[in-house]
Amino acid sequence: MTLRERALATMTERFPLVSERFRQTWGLQLPRHVAVFAALAASDRTALNEVGLSPWGVTDYFSDGGLDMVGRDGLDERLHARYRCDPAEFITVISGDTDGLHYGLWFDDPAELPTLIAYNYARDSAETWVSSAPSLVAAVHERVDRILADYGDEPEEVGRVRPLIEAIEWFTAADQDALRQDGMPRAAPTPRSYLATSLLPQLPSHSGDPQAAPSTSRLDAFRNDQEQAFAWIAEANHELAAGEPALALAIGSELHWLDLDDYRQAGLDLLVGAYRMLGRNAFAEIATVHAAHRDLSSVQVLISR
Structure with a gap:
């Protein structure tokens, strides 16, 4: 069995336990494609780091010993990787390497799976933007495409991202299978509204x-x-x-x-x-606990026991 095969088997096996922890702690549903991204990150971390990305936030539960982690100093786990301006609907899953970039699952309704992938530059102006990618692996692919669009005529840059492109291609079948298993998001009854600072969740x-x-x-x-x-x-x-x-x-x-x-x-x-x-009580609770702890010096909240 190859490293990627072992990583995918491991993260697939861990998914039910991580999903249940997420449901109990956050009151939300975890999509299967997060486990596929966790497998890619475990097997090809160096290649992922080359484009400035790494697993963080909820994906920390997939790490070895991740489910044994607790909030430091008794802090609520829902504060982990939650920057000051993050909306309650935004749940961090990936960290970037510039200006507080982080990617998150965007939930319109706690009773449903996330609808979108979003991202936010927390140390810049901290608006929340929407990715067109349907999954985390696809969001990584989107970032690679952006790099190639900017630097594709430079052989060194192409060589730098080639290992990650190969990893993405290997995990694409598993990613698409995860999306099929979860099904497409329910069709929205009304057009989505956007603010100057963020999208808004779909509303009745x-x-x-x-x-x-x-x-x-x-x-x-x-x-x-x-x-x-x-x-x-x-x-x-x-x-x-x-x-x-x-x-x-x-x-x-x-x-x-x-x-x-x-x-x-x-x-x-x-x-x-x-x-x-x-x-949407899960969001009300996230907003309340966040408001009480917005002055944390660090949003690295989960730590090993």
Whole structure:
């Protein structure tokens, strides 16, 4: 059995236990393609590091002894690899090598598998962006393609990524099988909304309008016009009380990203209220524990016993 075959067999065997740990701790469902990425990372770590990527976050549970890890100093495990501006729907699975780059599974609804792969440069402006890749292995392939598009005429760069291309090709069949087993994400009832800072999770059609004003206009008000800012917060609370959580979720997400002292509690209240109304309690709990620990000096929370 080759190194890659052993790695894939090992991570496939570990997947049920990691998935159950993830469900119990995070209240979320883990897709099978994460195990395929964990296998690639275990068998071809040096090649993966050549493009500045490494497993981190939930994928740490797949490492040897990973399920024995605990939160340092009694911290909640859900804080692991959660940067200051990360939305509750974003769960880190890969670390990058520049500006706090990290990739995450994006969950629209805790009751369902993740819908997208997203990424965020936490030490830059920390907006959350969407990858077109359907899996983590495909996201790695996407990064290789970007490198080749930029440096493909340089033989040294091509040689540097060739081992990873070979690894990706080897794991593609297993990756596609994992995607088939999990099935395609459920079709959304309405078009997805985007903020200036992040995408928004898909919402039921009766949730109201998250774009009552352009996101950039609201951000400007939160920064420069306190009267208008509190007017927007009041409007979001009014709609939330009327059973329409979309605006509360949008404004709560914007305030979470801005992280301004004047609106910190109001933003958290909007987020938690919207999540509770939507029945997305796992996100409400992540947002709450994150708000209580946003000043951590390090988001490396999981450690060996």
